[in-house]
Amino acid sequence: MSGEWYSGWRHVFKLDPEREISDADLDAICMSGTDAIIVGGSTGVTFDNTVDLMSRIRRYEVACALEVSTLEGAVPGFDGYFVPLVLNTNRSEWINGKQTEGLVEYGTFVPWEETAAQGYIILNAEATAAKITGAHTELSEQEVVAHVQMADRLMRLPIVYLEYSGKFGSMEYVRQARKSIQQATLFYGGGIDSAEKARDAAQYAHTVVVGNIVYSDLTAALATVAAVQETVVDSVSLAPD
Numbered sequence: 001m002s003g004e005w006y007s008g009w010r011h012v013f014k015l016d017p018e019r020e021i022s023d024a025d026l027d028a029i030c031m032s033g034t035d036a037i038i039v040g041g042s043t044g045v046t047f048d049n050t051v052d053l054m055s056r057i058r059r060y061e062v063a064c065a066l067e068v069s070t071l072e073g074a075v076p077g078f079d080g081y082f083v084p085l086v087l088n089t090n091r092s093e094w095i096n097g098k099q100t101e102g103l104v105e106y107g108t109f110v111p112w113e114e115t116a117a118q119g120y121i122i123l124n125a126e127a128t129a130a131k132i133t134g135a136h137t138e139l140s141e142q143e144v145v146a147h148v149q150m151a152d153r154l155m156r157l158p159i160v161y162l163e164y165s166g167k168f169g170s171m172e173y174v175r176q177a178r179k180s181i182q183q184a185t186l187f188y189g190g191g192i193d194s195a196e197k198a199r200d201a202a203q204y205a206h207t208v209v210v211g212n213i214v215y216s217d218l219t220a221a222l223a224t225v226a227a228v229q230e231t232v233v234d235s236v237s238l239a240p241d
């Protein structure tokens, strides 16, 4: 796993196959200058709605990856595949159960060079993903760092994903996460609905993921692209203590 296909991404839009998006809005998203589009959702993801969204995005040059959260939604033809492992749950099906079920079924077809595991740390109790997976979202700073270390150093996962889906999270947690990472790429996602919040997250995260706002305020969503691309990672505040 080289990591090259996603490691330079600074800004990503995440689109949900279950949600409607007009051709005009999709055109604006695909032409926005974002580094990539991730297709993924917590509920209602099917083969048909995933193929449909993929083929519409495929008319554009932008990189397009699938976050595989259900077996039904595993669709060939994407540039890359992310496989989420939820690290802050006790329910083992979300850590290795569903993933191995998927590999039993489709293991021989997996394009391994373009497939990467994401160590998810879900931190918003109200997020659908938190409810479905039974994530322990009330983590202290030390516990977040411990989860990051487990992902980055013990498990050597290529991606650590601080997920606040639906809520803008603690940038201090993102900063601490980035400080403690040695080899993984840090994704941050959740509640980014303005250029300012996008900039805040981009100071610390390698990759900033923007989702919901695409569907409620396209102009604000588009403004996050330049905001992230222009933000330099704050190396001073990431220096060792």
Ligand code: 1GP
Binding pocket: 014, 163, 164, 165, 166, 167, 188, 189, 190, 191, 192, 209, 210, 211, 212, 213
């Ligand atoms: C969701 O992390 C992404 O998986 C983005 O979150 O939808 O809140 O922007 P939002």
